[in-house]
Amino acid sequence: MRLSKSWIIASKDFKVFLKKKNIIYSAFVVPLLASLFLPVVIYYVELENGGSGIAASELTYLLPALTFFYLILAGLIPTTIASYSIIGEKVEKSFERLLATPTTDSEILLGKGISSFLPPLGAILVGAAIYMVLMDVVTHGTLGYYFFPNWNAAVVFFLAVPLATIMSVEWNVIVSARVSDVRVAQQVGMLLVLPFAGVYVGGELGVVPLGNTGVLLIISGILLATDLLLLYVARATFRREEILTKWK
Amino acid sequence: MIETVSLTKKFGDLTAVDGVTLRVKEGEVFGFLGPNGAGKTTMVRMLCCLISKTSGDARVAGYDVGNEADSLKIRKLIGFVPDNVGLYDGLSAYDNLDFYGKLYDCTEAQRKENIQRFLTMLGLWERRDAAVGTYSKGMKQKLGIACALIHDPQILFMDEPTANLDPESAKTVRDFILELKKEGRTIFLNTHNLDEAQRICDKIAILNTKLMAVGTPEELERSVSGRKTVVQVVEVNDAILAALRKLSSVNLAIDGNKLTFDVKDPEKENVAITDVIYRAGGHVQSVTVVGSTLEDAYLKLVRRDNK
Numbered sequence: 001m002r003l004s005k006s007w008i009i010a011s012k013d014f015k016v017f018l019k020k021k022n023i024i025y026s027a028f029v030v031p032l033l034a035s036l037f038l039p040v041v042i043y044y045v046e047l048e049n050g051g052s053g054i055a056a057s058e059l060t061y062l063l064p065a066l067t068f069f070y071l072i073l074a075g076l077i078p079t080t081i082a083s084y085s086i087i088g089e090k091v092e093k094s095f096e097r098l099l100a101t102p103t104t105d106s107e108i109l110l111g112k113g114i115s116s117f118l119p120p121l122g123a124i125l126v127g128a129a130i131y132m133v134l135m136d137v138v139t140h141g142t143l144g145y146y147f148f149p150n151w152n153a154a155v156v157f158f159l160a161v162p163l164a165t166i167m168s169v170e171w172n173v174i175v176s177a178r179v180s181d182v183r184v185a186q187q188v189g190m191l192l193v194l195p196f197a198g199v200y201v202g203g204e205l206g207v208v209p210l211g212n213t214g215v216l217l218i219i220s221g222i223l224l225a226t227d228l229l230l231l232y233v234a235r236a237t238f239r240r241e242e243i244l245t246k247w248k
Numbered sequence: 249m250i251e252t253v254s255l256t257k258k259f260g261d262l263t264a265v266d267g268v269t270l271r272v273k274e275g276e277v278f279g280f281l282g283p284n285g286a287g288k289t290t291m292v293r294m295l296c297c298l299i300s301k302t303s304g305d306a307r308v309a310g311y312d313v314g315n316e317a318d319s320l321k322i323r324k325l326i327g328f329v330p331d332n333v334g335l336y337d338g339l340s341a342y343d344n345l346d347f348y349g350k351l352y353d354c355t356e357a358q359r360k361e362n363i364q365r366f367l368t369m370l371g372l373w374e375r376r377d378a379a380v381g382t383y384s385k386g387m388k389q390k391l392g393i394a395c396a397l398i399h400d401p402q403i404l405f406m407d408e409p410t411a412n413l414d415p416e417s418a419k420t421v422r423d424f425i426l427e428l429k430k431e432g433r434t435i436f437l438n439t440h441n442l443d444e445a446q447r448i449c450d451k452i453a454i455l456n457t458k459l460m461a462v463g464t465p466e467e468l469e470r471s472v473s474g475r476k477t478v479v480q481v482v483e484v485n486d487a488i489l490a491a492l493r494k495l496s497s498v499n500l501a502i503d504g505n506k507l508t509f510d511v512k513d514p515e516k517e518n519v520a521i522t523d524v525i526y527r528a529g530g531h532v533q534s535v536t537v538v539g540s541t542l543e544d545a546y547l548k549l550v551r552r553d554n555k
Contacts, residue, residue: 008350012336019338093332097395100296101351102324241299245259
């Protein structure tokens with residue numbers, strides 16, 4: 001497999017995305033807004049009761065749960081890009097011409113994967129950096145120390161978030177093969193965030209100890225296994241002949 | 249340059265292409281004619297290594313269609329114009345061409361040179377930076393052909409390149425194909441347009457899942473339908489018609505005082521026809537020999553096959 005071919009396809013997709021306002025909004029603006037919104041909410045809650053709205057003990061389980069919220073974003077944001085990346089080719093009927101070039105199915109799939117993976121991941125990591133800095137500023141007074149960075153955040157942002165992003169991309173490749181409308185693909189693609197949302201709510205309720213590094217590593221392990229399974233299915237779905245004769 | 253032997257493609261129980269054997273020589277423009285669903289697109293897709301063959305053999309430029317390693321080599325050697333233009337509307341013409349140039353491993357210098365060359369040839373150079381979405385259908389089709397040529401392929405597969413174009417745009421595209429023919433490229437052209445096939449193609453194959461006929465346009469006209477003799481008489485009467493119907497070798501059609509005969513050998517048969525008319529008391533005003541058109545040949549073959 002030649003990475004250069006995949007990169008050419010991904011670069012072309014980046015150029016196409018930059019012309020689409022809805023993609024820019026969902027890929028870049030949403031994580032940045034979320035990263036500003038969460039610290040602002042904590043800040044105003046903190047202001048209650050004369051500046052002691054949330055107890056330090058509450059913050060120590062609330063902040064890991066909020067950090068886990070980025071996994072929901074990782075499942076959500078690639079949906080727009082990945083579905084457009086594949087279905088956009090279908091809508092513009094450009095797949096046949098692309099498939100007729102001297103590239104392998106894997107190179108095209110990887111190119112589509114890169115273009116759907118890098119922008120959301122980049123935006124989430126930039127958003128995460130902003131989130132951690134602002135959250136430290138907001139909570140330092142209550143905690144007496146800077147909560148971020150820490151090992152749990154490192155596991156979430158550098159292991160679980162990339163794995164969840166990959167999972168979302170793969171899931172959307174599979175979904176995109178079955179539908180021919182970007183909106184339908186996005187709606188079906190978003191179903192992926194339900195398990196993440198469940199774990200997040202569990203974290204907020206204190207049922208799932210999201211402040212525990214071991215738990216985060218187990219979640220990452222499950223994500224990795226799911227990624228490998230979905231990769232197998234996506235590879236089987238993304239075949240030249242299947243695309244031309246069976247994709248809707 | 250392109251050779252197939254008993255090439256077959258089945259989709260489940262449906263046979264899309266059935267045992268097609270043909271040969272396209274280097275520098276030839278080979279037209280593929282057939283009704284909708286005849287298997288033309290399937291045939292091109294197989295030859296471009298986009299879909300697999302079910303059975304039979306095919307070689308393009310000496311490489312084996314169906315062999316995984318050869319597939320990439322074939323796709324690198326050929327240019328492909330699909331029936332859908334398939335361009336990126338949000339990108340400029342220049343960016344579309346540059347993208348395909350990169351995928352075909354053209355150097356930056358080659359890309360620059362070929363982009364300028366083809367866009368200038370097609371009259372699109374001035375609009376090179378405009379988004380393709382703002383182009384007319386004809387401009388998009390021309391750009392689509394340029395995309396297939398960006399790596400200067402010697403073999404070009406075109407799937408109905410003038411379909412859905414207005415007459416002026418279709419003519420521009422046809423003229424461009426003729427330019428490519430002059431450059432010695434081998435062109436495999438799927439088309440519905442019989443007139444286009446007749447004007448552009450050196451050889452034509454008629455496909456209706458199976459290969460019905462193959463030859464030069466003239467050969468097809470002659471071999472399939474023979475020729476026609478039109479005899480204009482002063483007056484058609486029963487005696488003339490009765491006498492002519494006794495001539496078992498002729499197939500007669502009557503239109504006023506015009507009698508049209510299907511003939512295989514006009515030089516011999518015309519003498520017999522005029523002699524019979526004269527003996528029956530008729531007066532011949534004119535005798536004209538007309539060749540059958542490609543359309544006649546095509547319709548006859550396809551209708552015969554559909555029965």
